[in-house]
Amino acid sequence: xxxxxxxxxxxxxxxxxxxxxxxxxxxxxxxxxxxxxxxxxxxxxxxxxxxxxxxxxxxxxxxxxxxxxxxxxxxxxxxxxxxxxxxxxxxxxxxxxxxxxxxxxxxxxxxxxxxxxxxxxxxxxxxxxxxxxxxxxxxxxxxxxxxxxxxxxxxxxxxxxxxxxxxxxxxxxxxxxxxxxxxxxxxxx
Numbered sequence: 001x002x003x004x005x006x007x008x009x010x011x012x013x014x015x016x017x018x019x020x021x022x023x024x025x026x027x028x029x030x031x032x033x034x035x036x037x038x039x040x041x042x043x044x045x046x047x048x049x050x051x052x053x054x055x056x057x058x059x060x061x062x063x064x065x066x067x068x069x070x071x072x073x074x075x076x077x078x079x080x081x082x083x084x085x086x087x088x089x090x091x092x093x094x095x096x097x098x099x100x101x102x103x104x105x106x107x108x109x110x111x112x113x114x115x116x117x118x119x120x121x122x123x124x125x126x127x128x129x130x131x132x133x134x135x136x137x138x139x140x141x142x143x144x145x146x147x148x149x150x151x152x153x154x155x156x157x158x159x160x161x162x163x164x165x166x167x168x169x170x171x172x173x174x175x176x177x178x179x180x181x182x183x184x185x186x187x188x189x
Contacts, residue, residue, distance in 0.1 A: 039135020094153030
């Protein structure tokens, strides 16, 4: 029975560890699809989102804005919202890239550099991809914003990993150490 459990643990790790990269690949696909939208489609999506944000703010704060005021405020926030979208999608990409690297044992500056290089490289190729899309053009500023989001995502992943090791997984490792000591005492080691 002991060997069967060990076999299944090894099998499970052998399957789950490689699958830890799937969220990163999905996030890359989502970013690619956003970049594949034409300039008109992308602008329309941004406008709809900004109008929705202003609508929610109007309802929540009971401002009583007219339709024209909502459109005006939506236009004012569209640029910052677009840049915030760049930042946040790359922060999420970085987290989904850094987590499997962390699972495979990469830590410290190596994790930051490798995950950062993957995300910044993807940001560069994404902007290059936009040069082939109608109504879109590459932007160095977007690469800088994407890179800043990526490094924030990596740092957040590292912080969460540290907190997890110190809070969630420490009791589990303490329990494992107690069992090992108990087994050693039983064997008379």
